[in-house]
Amino acid sequence: MATELLLDSTPMHRLFASVRLATPSDVPHIQKLIHQLAEFERLAHHCSATEVSLSSILFNSPPFQSFTVFILEISSNPFQSTLPHPLFSPITQTLTFNLPIHDTEKETFRSINDDGIDAVVAGFILFFPNYSTFLSKPGFYVEDLFVRKCYRRKGLGKMLLSAVAAQAVKMGYGRVEWTVLDWNVNAIKFYEEMGANVLQERRICRLTDEALQTHGNANN
Amino acid sequence: MATELLLDSTPMHRLFASVRLATPSDVPHIQKLIHQLAEFERLAHHCSATEVSLSSILFNSPPFQSFTVFILEISSNPFQSTLPHPLFSPITQTLTFNLPIHDTEKETFRSINDDGIDAVVAGFILFFPNYSTFLSKPGFYVEDLFVRKCYRRKGLGKMLLSAVAAQAVKMGYGRVEWTVLDWNVNAIKFYEEMGANVLQERRICRLTDEALQTHGNANN
DSSP, X not given: OTTOOOOTTSOOEEEXXXXXXXXXXXXXHHHHHHHHHHHXXXXXXXXXXXXXXXXXXXXXXXXXXXXXXXXXEEESSOOOOOSOOSSOOOEEEEEEESSOOOOTTTTTTBOOOTTOOOEEEEEEEEEEEEEETTTTEEEEEEEEEXXXXXXOSSSHHHHHHHHHHHHHHHTTOOEEEEEEETTXXXXXXXXXXXXXXXXXXXXXXXXXXXXXXXXXXXXX | OTTOOOOTTSOOEEEEEEEEEOOXXXXXXXXXXXXHHHHHTTOGGGOOOOXXXXXXXXXXXXXXXXXXXXXXXXXXXOOXXXXXXXXXXXXEEEEEESSOOOOTTTTTTBOOOTTOOOEEEEXXXXXXXXXXXXXXXXXXXXXXXXXXXGGOSSSHHHHHHHHHHHHHHHTTOOEEEEEEETTOHHHHHHHHHTTOEEESSEEEEEEEHXXXXXXXXXXX
């Protein structure tokens, strides 16, 4: 994007993006992002994620072995190359736009950043290992991918998903999977452009609520 | 099933079924069952599961924390109630039929059984934890469910799936999920009778092979 030809009169707005592993101090931001995602999907009434419930399941295992979150941060200053993390070194990217981004929630999402960079949290991706018997390899399943509204259509969703794909390749895993609603044509187009196949014949079956409880009672 | 009214002249065939946690010594049977499943789904050419690849991913974590297998065993003798396993006590069931079952692969699937019971492995279910952000709870995802042909239509698939559902309830998990092909009407009927919802709008996206590798190269 930095190589785009711009007219002399066009002001150039540059931002820096970073994808890094989440830490326990990110939980309040992750919780707010999950609720924004639920609102976007018109499922806010189904969303029961709290800071306590998130803290209880994240960070119990080393990254990538169980439920894992990458955080997308944006800053007007370049991210310093901190010491490489033994398991995941942050991925950075420089973004250039013609128009400035107006982030009305900048204070809410101000990031606690070890290296002193003034940054905001702009999105996240939550994923965990799954397993393909046929490939005979693990993979990653992406449960949530979200970028805040003012940062959309700038390649940042792709940056997050691509970071998970890169991690899968690094670990020798066989695939990355996620789901999409069949009427969300923009999302489907975006995923197909990234090289994903949309499995048309396969349906998800879900046992939950009372129906699930029935099986619990039947065997005990 | 044992309570069915049978005519005096009808011979009664009784078998005993048990669902237990797999152990490393079950790997050769699991590998054979996975290949039978692949043949059934006409995907044998995609199936690369070997004993070595299975051993490398199973049994690395305590049961239920990662990839976990339940084994279905059948015997003409009742399973003894061995010492209860701290994490999972086998579930047993008595089956009664009008016709005997002719198992041509009895020797191949003869089970190594600690308590001296002469049993055969009749099926398996492979599952692992997943996570619902909205429920803010883990669940289980069932990757494979398989019952050998001569043991089908006897409630044994339900016994395996129900065992996973019961374990989910026991652990306070929110749901159990798996997938089905949309043309497999018998399977859909069976799952719906078990209380599952088939999600009609949701599609699985999959990034694999060269498309996955591209993302690995892009970020490194």
